Amino acid sequence: MKLSCIPPCVGLLILGHLIQLSDAVVAKPGFFSAVQPNEEVLKLQLKGDENANWIEDEEGNVVVHTSEGFQYSEGLGKDGKLVPSGIAVGKQGLKTLKHIKDNGRKRNGRSTSTEDARSKEGWGARPRRTKAQRWRRDHLGPGGRADLRGMPEERRQAARGRGNGRRRLTSATLKNLVVPILFSDHTDRALPSQSELDTLWNEPGGPPSWQAYANQSVKEFYHKQSYGNLVLESTVLDWIEIDSTEAECANGDSGTGNEWMDCLRDVLTTADASVDFNDFDEDGDGYIDAIAFMHSGYGAENGGWDEYGAYYTDRIWSHKWAIFDADAYAWDPFNSSEGVLVYDYHVETALNGLSGGNVTSIGVCAHETGHFLGLPDLYDTDYSSSGIDAWGIMANSWGWDGTGGNPPSFSAPMKAYLGWLDPVELDAALQAVSASGGWFNLSAVQTDGAAYVLNRTYPEGEYLLIENRQG
Template identity: 40%
Template sequence: MSRRPNTRTSRLVRTVGMASLVVLCQFQSHRMTTSAMLASPEPFFEEQPNGQVVQLQLHGDTYDSWMTDMDGYTVLRDPSSGSFFYAEDDGHGGLQPSGHLVFPNPDNHNRNLQQRHLRPSKRDCQGMICGDDDDDQRNTVGGGGGTKHRSDRRSLRGKQIVKDSKTIVDEIIAKSKHRFNMTNTSSSPLVDPNGRRLRSIGTLRNLVVLIRWSDHQNRVLPSKENIDILMNHQGPHPLCPTGSVRDVYLENSYGALDLQSTVTDWIPINNTESYFANGNSGRSQRIREAIRYALEYLDKNDLVDFDYFDEDQDGYMDSITFLHSGYGAEFGGTDQFGTFYTNRIWSHKWGLYDIPFVTQSGVEVLEYHISPSLWHRVGVSIGRIGVIAHETGHFLGVPDMYDIDGGGVGLGTFDMMANSWGFDGSQYFPPHMSAWTKLLLGWMIPYFPSPGVNRVAAAELQDATHPQVFVITEGFPTGEFLLVENRQKLGFDSIMPQDGIIIYHIDHGSSTAMFYESLRREGHPGQADWPENGNHYGVAVVQADGLYQLERGINAGDAWDFYHSDGIDSLVPCRDPTACQYPNTDSYQQGIVARTNVHITDISISGEEMTFKYRVGDFETEEPTPAPSMEPSVHPSLGPSEQPTRCLGTGQRCLAHDNCCSGFCMYRKKRFLGMCR
């Protein structure tokens, strides 16, 4: 069916000028493939055929997932027997069961050091984990790769994106300043590489399609009315006690984006959950069959006016969400009906790139995202807002901000696009998007700090007329800079373990592959020849404690990553090139380390408005040697009567002048903090 013309006189055109206009089309194509949800941080229990119960944990995302025991030893499930074995290398880049069963209290006889943190190769992932005959799900560098089905038009656009990607930072900084001064116009639409306009400002009409697998006809599912509450209700409700998906975007965008959803009735699908999961959590072409079937059902029966959801009249659905009748594969384990996670659907955003669906009226559905309508692996509780909000972010064009190969965690819980489970894992508190992601969506305005004292309001309480983030470019090469934002325990960020200033180090000048490559090249002082080895995230949180735990995959963010006067209150250049303190404000693009002379000092006590001093220049002689204070021996939330011990015990972090009970503080190379020995 041919697509109808893109002009329509019967409806008002509402295309909004935005901060980064063509910029989003550059980064959105980093993966014209799968964007996904991270695995649940919650361990699960499985029963071996011999009756023993073992505790396991799922890692990764829909593109690349694996199981381990609680000590990090890789585990495989034998589908024929249902037994869980420790994994071993099969000698061909893949994994196979070792023959050693996982036991409740494993010992060294059942596993060895070589089995720890084993991962399948990319070849193995593409052939088995990501789905047979599914080349389209590969991560593509700059959008230039993909399957033989992808049109030449899209491939050519991908090549152009590679050529232009180094200009992204300059364009964002230059254009986002004008976002609030631009009027609605159809002359400067924001489009993705396939021609679909991306909307992150104004009212966004979203169609929510409820699909019921053929073997779920007798399951108790959330009603259409309850799903409407989950998607649209403003403010807390028993079904969404912290707010709805709509609230997530109203809060993150400072009212700039109003996601208004229309929910369908439950649509009976023509096959089972396990058929569409295909043994790999829905990472194959089969899931697209279900999406097309549901769309054809709605279209042929005239159940939806698809034109209503193409408000900008570009010929594409503005926004569409699918919620299915099963439990999410991202929870891992076996659900209450005996279905293992590989036979359930992992939440993801993907596209119908090979054969796009076109309605009878000519509206094309090119992309979709899908999430579970039910929470966890048991019960009938309605799904939660975190996963739906995360996948909706992909539909707006923003990428995953986690480390896509699992070496670290990327931005961790400092960006909903990196971890929408939240600090407590409940998905009731999906964290705010980072300042970087909000810049990409046109929701913040970059300001350059002035010499002296600068004030920054909490990211959660920004003035909707000019939400600000500080951008520091002085001394940095093109494409590299710092972002400074104030994150407070408010709204969806209210359960953070601490609040204060968060500083990001952005570098997209050294890689045309932007997010695919730059979010898998974690760098930290424990690596050989770092930072000269060129390893670092393209978007990195400069963690105040200097422990680089996000890069090392130790946690997804903690209280010691914030800057404030009660802890670490400055970030300055490397003072001694022969023994640098980390982190610092030096540039490191392409492994070329250079002092920027940027000093961010005297950061205030944490609060809804914070201040910091900014200057560019050499060290002043009276300035003390920059180093973070020791990590408190008590949590910051403890009362004033609960004091830390007078000396630090063995194993606690320390500085040279600290009093270790054991007598001395031992340092490792290139570390801010040592350890009492």
């Protein structure tokens, strides 16, 4: 690709760097159907991530699921949760809602004017994070890694530099332990086999033939994105059954509380009897190098109800977190019999969609692994926009086709962050050709690992990072 120097250069892909850290996967795009008590069929969509999520109708109005069907939300309660208005979602309810908003009336003291429709207390307000989620957010270091302050000294010693630092992988083989969790109420379900999960993570060609478009495993994805620098070797265990049901682990909030932490500790205790955790601590720092959990339910991020009738709040939302005690507001890593601590982790569903037993696509697995390596989300974490969307996997796990089988590439800033490419300074080169009105050829980022930095005319600390992507 050629970059003209007259007029001044314009970047192909511009990424902001003032990004609030998060560690989630954004809800899968698209609508799901819901039937109201009056048999009216609604088209709804899930928004947000596991930290804060909500449902919107086709008009973009925030709605609440109640025992009497879906109702429009009139704002937030003192607990930060959405409050149903009593107005049923549907054609008639929409007319009522528009009338209320257009006339600027108030219900229960909350403003309903159009300009307040997206305010924190107005009708379009979105739910707040829980107290535990806010604590966890405030105690995360760069890249979503847990801040070790407040942990007992003996547990901090081995991890110094990891909680507040970033993990830079330039050339390494990273051993990753994959632990499939079988909920106690899923023992009779059709699930991907251990071999199929191993294919998803490790094998050339990736997932089974039903995803013929997905021609790579998670290992292949990272090998290509890192230009051969990172080899992700995953050891996939067989399914480990725990005593808890899916709903018990999710606890009505998609697995964001202590109940989910207890489920993780249960499965780790069972795995500890057969796994030598020292094999996954090659750097000898006392912490497992990489670990992923896969659960036997359908992902909460898919929204709606699964084929067994489980609503998304009763399923687990894929995420990267650290094991903590939500009641005591303290980090609480699992300690294996070898003395290796399991602290940071990520979890994904093993299943595709909301029905059937097909193995999941690689998109969410690759996205959450990116968090584990220290990368932040690149969608707007105030949920006001999609950020860079499908231009980068840390903003969109699903790709342009929405399947997750063909996830986006890592953006150039993320590759540079991990040491997989070194951006070239453009200022001097452009000055050399600008006098003649010439052109500067940009190498393709996919094949040459090239990206370009333009500092000229930008304030100190800001720059334009350019990458040339070819099909």
